[in-house]
Amino acid sequence: MTDKQNIPQENDFIGEIAQEADHDMHPFLKKILDNMQPIAIGIGAIILVVGGYTGYTLYAKNQTVKLNNELGTILTMDDSAKQIPSLHEFIEKNPSFMSVGTLMELANAEMKNKNYQEAADAWAKVAAQTDKDIKILALMGQARALSLQKKYKDALAILEGIDPLVGKDFATPLGRQIAFTAEQTGDWKKALAAYEGLKTDGAVTNTAFLDMKIAAIKAKMQG
16 A cells, blocks of 8 residues: 555544544543644643643642743744754753643644654653553554554554553544554454444444445455
8 A cells, every 4th residue: 555545544534533532521532532633732631631630730739930931931832843842851851840741742742743753752751651541542642653654563552552441431533543553554354353343332423434444454355
């Protein structure tokens, strides 16, 4: 399969994630899925996650106004290319200050600038410092950044390592990402299982798309 053929399929895959997200999902999770290409996270969403949804406190009790102002200034930069070195410097100087949120902003900025390996590294650090929902989001973000480098096997390994019980709220978008990534690696067996699983679960409304994918993969496996 050529690179040009990969591109529209990749865009279609990401575009449908938001449409098929569970309506009962937490608003922050839906926001992440709505912005999967690139994965865009605003500071307001980060504060929601860091402050409430994952149990992190909004700010460390001993933080200073200076650090607040410094980080706020960085996050309001319009030019993400200039924002990246400032975030790196801030993280290096203040490793314990809102580290998860800052790393998520860094990952977002790297994605915007198509620095996909750097984005993958940032998401990996977020995953290492978090658990449950945020960890899963970070792993999906890392896999997404790797896929954009066409490192599909590495991306698939990360996605398959996510505990399906812990990630049950992510079943549909995760299943779609696994199906797409497995397809890009040429692992037709895993791709077929993922697409058939999506159809069985009934969470995907576009069954014609799934039927088309299933039929195409079966034809490749037979011929």
